[in-house]
Amino acid sequence: MKLSKLIFVAAASVGGLFSLSSCKSGGGNSIKVGEFASLTGKEATFGTSSHEGTLLAIEQVNAAGGVLGKKLELLTEDDQTKAGEPANAVNKLISKDGVIAILGEVASSRSLEAAPICQLNKVPMISPASTNPTVTREGDYVFRVCFNDNFQGGALANFASGTLKAKKVAILTDVKSDYSKGLAKSFKEKYATSGGVVGTELDFNGGDKDFKGQLTAIKSDAPDAIFLPGYYNDVALICIQAKQLGMSIPIFGGDGWESESLLEIGKDAMEGHYFSTHCSIEQPTPEMTSFVNSYKKRFSGKSPDAMAVLGYDSAMVLVDAIKRANSTESGALREAIATTKDFAGASGKISLNADRDAVKALVFIQIKGGKFTYSATVNP
Ligand code: PHE
16 A cells, blocks of 8 residues: 555656656756755654765765766755655655755665655665665665665674573564564574574564563563664663663664664663664774764764764765766666675775675674773674
């Protein structure tokens, strides 16, 4: 139902594209690049961070003279963290603005909404940080510059049995999020094959405020740890309530935990818990160091998070592809993005595989002394 409606909207915009084709493909003085992000609403830190990284990349490229003799023009749409808005955003960017490519989104559910529209219109889409495996399965115009959750779920399962030595793990899944459901599934499959037992499995809806019912049930099942594949705001509340119930077992999750707000909301209830993510800003590579310095300079001393790094990389991978294609024509650009190999990104080396996913290492972070502390790297 939802999909057929989207395709209908997208098909309507295809008609618009024909008449707009002259202003598409960078025919004017600038090359138009579209971006959609959650700049406001429940996951505002995700969109704000990825947008800042993306913007910094575009500004740097323009300061160095632009690409193919033209300046890049970044057109950003705020999807307000709301279902339905990503479709509106990309339809507008494609049919009204005539962008040559689209950067976004961080959250998988919102990328999944936009991807079929980009695919249908043959406008390359590069997600900075959506990890749900199905995102890039939407078609050959959809890419990501991060790993997917088959890899992340497997790394988390090894972490549970290896590092935590957990024999039984409870899982709390956000059923409103494709990311959460997908990561729970890949974790479970891998954890079971390594002999782990999945104990209590319960759901919540992102945005809920009271998790005591689920946590009480988990407590009475006495697992060794809780796997919580959620986003930072829900995660922080869950950790606070677990602490209030006197639970001291480790709680761990994936990249959705990463936000300074996790610590601001959760405070000492976050202490000792773990999550996996895309990179650490302490990675001693020249690309990361230079990115962190430029970002701090541009955004009043603020430290970047993983989404900022990946937003930056998504734009730089696009620029690299435009240069290699020596064109912004959709087919040539798609081809060039697909053949990205060993691109020196701020997050690490980026090579895209046949599924249009980046093959990259993952890092584990532990919250120690109220800070995100690097704990380990897992290579693909
Ligand atoms: N991977 C998450 C998703 O697919 C988004 C995310 C990426 C969140 C990076 C935080 C950091 O929904």
